[in-house]
Amino acid sequence: MQAAKKSPTTKTCRELQADVGRLVEDGDGSVDDNVGRCMAARKGFSFAEVNSVRASPNRVTCCHFSSDGKLLATGGYDEKAVLWHADTLKPKSTIEQHSCVITDVRFSPSLPLLATSSFDKTVRVWDVDNPGCSRCTFIGHTASVMSVDVHPNRDDLICSCDLDGEIRYWSINNGSCARVFKGGDTQVRFQPRLGRFLAAVAENVVSILDVETQACRHSLQGHTKPINYVCWDPSGEFLASLSADSVRVWRFRSGSEGECVYTLTCNNNNLFSCAFHPTYTSLMIIGCYKFLELWNTTENKTMDLPAHEGFISSLAVSTVTGSVASASHDKWVKLWE
Known part of the structure; x- marks a missing residue:
């Protein structure tokens, strides 16, 4: 990572786009297979802000796209979750039943449902088309709930974790807690597609838990500072973990599960969020203080x-539209393509 950052005024937008294009190229001017196909289709790689909105009077902490890419959900310090039309960033509806900071928002992959978690120690599930009242309110956590996620192919199952390290599985159909165990205090994320694993963050370790048995299959270690953020790539084959000063990418293909394949370090201690680019599999987007960092993992x-x-507190991607959303403590949400 670059030690010194140039002022945004030192380069024009055209020059910045040229730099982004060079980032995805190999040293000899060629590109890897995935990037090459996409560049051929789009006649050049680009990554630029396409829309923005002041999303809240206070800090925005989280964002997530619906599976069809048509909606974007945000939440934060104003205790509200907002559903936005993703193409225009015009508000669709506002959810106002939490009584403290909203820490996470996650759409169901297959149903019109949104799950939210909050410092008020509750997890709520909302009908996207009728969000006036929560469909389920889950009570049981004894500490602030830090994260929530919805299983990719079991519509009934959601998961949450709290500051005491307690993880809970909830049944939407039954409106009750299905299981309680320890292992995560910062973030939980189901593996996309198969949903075989749950990545749970506690301090500077990511535990990869078997969703069925809760057995720890892998303990991903190497970060020396607390991990702020984890994200899976859309295939579920790679997981990225991010602390204030480093990003690690782990492979979960058969025969190499839990292997760290890429590492990026930063002396500025300002890394906050991360996401795999929705189209270019070798490109990661990292949310920092004021900047987005683009990292070509294969070329480093x-x-x-x-x-x-x-x-930049949260990043979300849509594989349907190719859009990337960034949410920030500056109260703004921006779209990038």
Whole structure:
């Protein structure tokens, strides 16, 4: 990662786009297979802000796209979750029943449902088309709930974790807690597609838990600082973990599960969020303080783009539209393509 950052005014938009294009190229000017196909289709790689909205009067902490890419959900310090039309960033509806900071928002992959978690120690599930009242309110956590996720192919199952390290499985159909165990205090994320694993963050370790048995299949270690963020790539074959000063990418293909394949370090201690690019599999997007960092993992090349006026607290991607959303403590949400 670059030690010094240039002022955003030192380069024009055209020059920045040229830099982004070079980032996905190999040293000899060729591109890897995935990037090559996409560049041929789109006649050149680009990554630029396409829309933005002041989403809240206070810090925005989380964002997520619906599976069809048509809606974007955000939440934060104003205790509200907002559903936005993703193409225009016009508000669709506002959810206002939490009584403290909203820490996470996650759409169901197959049903019109949204799950939210909050410092008020509750997890709620909402009908996207009728969000006036929560469909389920799950009570049982004794500490602030930090994260929530919905299983990719079991519509009934959601998962949450709290600051005491307690993980709970909830049944939407029964409206009750299905299982309680320990292992995560920062974030939980189901493996996409198969949903075989649950990645749970506690301190500087990511535990890869078997969804059926809760047995720890892998303990991903190497970060020296607390992990802020984890994300899977859309295939479920790679997981990225991020602390303030480093990003690690782990492979979960058969025969190499839990292997760290790429590492990026940063002396600035300002890394906050991360996401795999929805189209270019070798490109990661990292949310920092005011900047988005683009990291070509295979070439280990990076560049940064001015993006916000505060920490970029959350990133979301849509594989349907190719859009990337960034949410920030500066109260703004932006779309990138």
